[in-house]
Amino acid sequence: MSGDDQAFGMYVEENLNALARWPEREAVVHGERRISAGELRELIYRMARALLDQGLGSGTTITLLSGNLPETIAVRYAANLIGCTVNHLYNKLSADVQAAIVRDIETTALIVDPRLADRATELLDLAPVSTVLTLGPAGVGKDLLELAAGQSAEPLAALAKPTDIMSIRHTGGTTGHPKGICTTFRQAEAFQRKLEELAEVERQLVCTTLAHVAGHLADRTLGGGGTVVLLEDFDAAEVLATVERERITQLFVLPPLLYQVLDHPDAATTDTSSLRSVVYGGCPASPARLLDALRRFGPVLFQFYGQNEVGGISTLGTADHDPERPELLRSAGKVLPGVEVEIRDPEGRALPTGELGEICVRSDAVMEGYWKQPELTAEVLRGGWLHTGDLGRFDEEGYLYILDRLKDMIIVVGGHVYTTELEEVLNAHPQVLQSAVFGVPDADRMEQVHAVIVLAPEATVDEAELRAMVREERGAMYEPARITFAEALPLTDVGKPDKKLLRRRAEEQAA
Structure with missing residues (x-):
């Protein structure tokens, strides 16, 4: 076996080997469900064979529309084991954006969390997919768990090559339309080694x-x-x-x-x-x-x-x-x-x-x-x-x-405003819980500094005090042209402040 093959085998099969070493240990807890390592391993192998029976494998792409379920982990392992490329959609994206991703990456099979069956139906109307499988009864497509139940749980050797695309992971779309990031099995293994820190x-x-x-x-x-x-x-x-x-x-x-x-x-x-x-x-x-x-x-x-x-x-x-x-x-x-x-x-x-x-x-x-x-x-x-x-x-x-x-840096008259520096100043105030700073186009083709701030309960600080603090700490160039107070910051599906949404709201208000 070559060095590349060894690295590949580590990533795809090492976790399955770990599950085999401690079969009685709890592997996944989800609500009242407690799934042992042995049970998870068997489910992965059964799923892998069921996916193969559906014509899936190397050269095919699976898109997951699923929340945080034990079956979500299992089906991703199963798909990668047989060489599929896996894309996992962010659930909070709009149906239009999800459908654009499904079409763009030429999805072979859509695998659906039964709780998201309505969204799946909406998505499929916009982007039809030849094979639809579900992680339990859902009234749409075939039940993958039912198909897997009749399969053997015996180990199955990994079927992909190190240079095959393991995943297409889309950016959060905070600076534009989501981009599909292609990662090979070899590159994924390299990243896992970095997590050893x-x-x-x-x-x-x-x-x-x-x-x-x-x-x-x-x-x-x-x-x-x-x-x-x-x-x-x-x-x-x-x-x-x-x-x-x-x-x-x-x-x-x-x-x-x-x-x-x-x-x-x-x-x-x-x-x-x-x-x-x-x-x-x-x-x-x-x-x-x-x-x-x-x-x-x-x-x-x-x-x-x-x-x-x-x-x-x-x-x-x-x-x-x-x-x-x-x-x-x-x-x-x-x-x-x-x-x-x-x-x-x-x-x-x-x-x-x-x-x-x-x-x-x-x-x-x-x-x-x-x-x-x-x-x-x-x-x-x-x-x-x-x-x-x-x-x-x-x-x-x-x-x-x-x-x-680079895309968040604000270009103002006199120089550049770095949003993280201004957020540091604002967040240092004891009555400020969070802040988000972004630029909005100005009439002179430069930008204005906007800040959205979440205050602590019963806070007494006002806009004038915050402006004075910014001028003292960073100078007049950093002083926001507009400060807005909010109960909470909108977040993207992964938990980042959604500055794209905040910027759009500010531009609409200024129009």
């Missing part, structure tokens, strides 16, 4: 969609003989209750969701002592709120910086979440082993330590490219480096700092 997991809570980073973390947990506890949707009260009841050791959240947990009334009384790591990432975090989290949970915070296009780039470990060195809380940490990062100027020249430029990455986990977008792929991967679109710099100790997305 995280602490060992005994019991992981999945409270965000399996279609995003939580799915990768669930894979890692199962491969290590741990237990994945599934929640359908994020709810701060349920997260806290589940951590206490299930003795969760690892929690992954995006920063806005972490803030909701911290601000919930139950946070002060819930027993979270089982937590060994609270992993966060996906968007910038407020240093002030991270200090709150350290006071509440103790020294368990761990930041993971990456992108769908590359997986992991850098980490800020638990030891670096040091209240005595608060400046590090603004950092994305140090570059992962096996990853190269350069800061480059617009002409592609590498910049010295301390200078600001685009973060460019070279790694064996970098995507194959964007589905059916060769020109965009060539642009983003030019010179053999992934151009992330993130603006950052290194300090003298090798810590990476991210200032903004």
